[in-house]
Amino acid sequence: MKDSRSTSIFDGPYYLSIAGKLVATDAHFDVFNPATGEVFAKAPSGSPEQLEAAIAAAKGAFKTWSVLSYDQRQSYLDAYADALLEHRDELARLLTLEQGKPLKTMAEPEVDQAISWIRQIAARRIPVEIVEENDNHIVELHHTPLGVVGAITPWNFPVLLALWKVAPALITGNTMVIKPSPFTPLTTLRFGQIAQSVLPAGVLSVVSGGNELGPQMTAHPDIAKISFTGSTETGKHVIRSAAGTVKRLTMEMGGNDAAIVMPDADWQAIIPQLYWGAVGNSGQWCVGIKRLYVHSSYRNEFVAAFVEYARQQVMGDGLDPNVTVGPVQNKMQYDKVRSFLDDIKANGYKVVLGGEVDESRPGYFIPVTVVDNPPESSMIVQQEQFGPIVPIIAYDDVDDVVARANDSPFGLGGSVWGRDTQAAVAVANRLETGMVWVNEIHTQGIDIPFGGHKQSGIGTEHGHEGRLLFTNPKTVLIKK
Template identity: 40%
Template sequence: MALDIINPATKKTYKTIQVSILDDVNNAVERAKVAFKEWSEKSHEERSAALHNVANAIEKAGPELAEIVTAEQGKPLFLAQFEVGGAVGWTHYNADLKLEPEVLEDSAERRVEVHRMPVGVVASITPWNWPLMIAIWHIMPALRAGNSVVIKPSSLTPINTLRLVDIINEHTVPNLVQAVIGEREVGEPLVSHPDVKKVVFTGSTPVGKHIASLVAGDLKKVTLELGGNDAGIVLENANIDKIAEKIFMTSFVNMGQTCACLKRLYVHRSKYEALCDALVKIAAAQVVGNGMQEGVTFGPVQNVNQYEKVKAMITDARESGAEVIAADLPSGLDGYFIAPTIIKNPQHNIDVVCHEQFGPVLPVIPYDDLNDVMSKAIHEEFALGGSVWGEPCAELDWVVDQLDSGTVWVNNHAEVLPHVPFGGNKSSGLGVEFGMEGLLENTVRKVINRAK
């Protein structure tokens, strides 16, 4: 069956590709098993050198990859170039990670070492918001540990992943990474396949829980990076001139389509109007349009379903009495465009506050009492990220202690780094990615206990 890949800036078909069938899934896993045997027998030095070569090849293909990302995902070209740069840097970082034995005891009685072994074939399922970067996050630590990978990218943004797979296989061993294309009818047999030994998924919490149920019976290893509804708290002593630009960027990066974006902003009433005015001004300065056009800073929402969801949230906020502020869109646009939108004084029980919007809209909520607002900021279900904004003080430290998310940022948000473990608490995830912790999630432990 043919699948049309739609450019969200034009609503026109960018590419047409074939959807995978069950035989394709089984064949991909079988090829990955064969490649795993060859790859896992290579030394750490050989794997490291190969991944450095992959990183260099990604960098060389950077202009092509960035244009693909913009065409199928919608983000402005400069942001797609940033995504490619991140992919290069993340690959080099993983290539340099060491997997050396850990000596737990070396005494007169015994020597005890912990060795880390690859798990085998890893199944990866990636979303449409950062299609190249998240594929790198899944694939590179798996390869560095000695595994092979079968990846199912989002069927909305698969073209860059197919190109990435070609690059990786050219510089490692044949068929080390395989790609299958489709929806649930492909994803379920992939993660359930008996020869798949580990699953890594980035996406929504309901799908993540379903994947966990599918793999539980086989006790497969699983890493899940799931949804969030990240809160930021602006303290009474905050300097608005210092933080406004960063708050906007960490709320609206990638048109707000980032799991770790700041999605609810609580501002002390004494600073509320000043910060809202600053955010509205920054939003109005964005150049909304097709990401391939020079000067564009703000692209479309990636797909029609997400577009309609976010528009419905904005309508609901307006009808509930909140003030909705957004600049008019330029004339002539025919994609899934929503101008960056600030929602002032929303009720706390409306959709755009209670649920992850995953789009270019930010509810800004005034507060008077920090204890009261903390009870609202801490979400019952999600705990991916959270932040506090202000000058150093006891209140700031108290907020850091109270926030229960996987990452707490101070005067920042949504920053992820290759050497810093990242993952959510509660229903926002299971396990971590990045750094040595993330690498070890792609291994199994073998303890060697030698009596003397």
């Protein structure tokens, strides 16, 4: 294996990580650079037999990993964070190559946050609770590990969203098998390779491959829990498949997040936050602003200022340090986002920025597009675009805009912006979402629970509540 601790460039080869070993495959699949649309690497395509071997290794490793103390497991996770830090630059560059996000403003921060997340989670504990104690007995509540956790991870934040699952699963005594998205497998394979040098064999395995591996994981009797991040439609398939073995599930799925800018908002000051809340990562995040509601008293001025700020940004290859907006990650999503542009044009909605794709340009570039006041029934308002298209929608009445924001099958996140914090909080409390920000956006933390309502998810990630979901509650009654 080629090692690159002394350089920021790693170009393979890539292996599956199974039972502490780097495993080659007979088959491979292409990985595309979304900034060029060209193949730049080959990823190993794991077979069902290799996934079976990874699950068996994880089941075997669970017997010894689960009985270690928290402190012992923390030592391993701290060593893993140290190893990832040595490879930080190469991981960030690889992330930009396969995902497209700008290196300096998105990829490097993603890798840095993931490493920090491991260290912080490793320091957390779930203590034994004394539920009851009297002259006759003591009742203790323990939280025991589940077993093998299967992680199915997405292509928009492939490093962060995977390691967000790895850290709490492992510190609570579980083992894990990860299946990364076939669109962005390389960074996950690479941090899986790095893990084999510091973690006991079988504790963390990575098996890349096609979509056929997902159902094998979700139906497998030796996987106790699935932690999934992805689309709502794929999530529904996961739920159906997992039902046969009554798996535990944590599901973070799609969203159609609304941002409500209150009538009293200092709207000029918050345009950068709202812009990046919508367009950061080229609009490819589940909690991105998908619908931007602005009071009609200043909507025209707001739209003009928003467009002016957008014009200052540079779209291009994320390896260029001047670039602030990268491409859409894959051809499938590119075509989907283009269908929104087609619908906008077909219905004659007012486009004040963007709207036209440069067909001569290589790669999957969708220009940042601002649509001024499309109707509530429009495709761009009702559906999740997951791309750099921002509908700015007028409203007059706060009660009405809350009802419009809640009129969605999704309920992941949202935000409210206003000078009167108390009034903004009152509106935030009426939104039917798992997370809502007031006068900020996309603040996350290891002790901040994150999850969705409605069809945006099941369960919670992060926080004490999220860590508990990697355990079984076990009541122990002890007679005195």
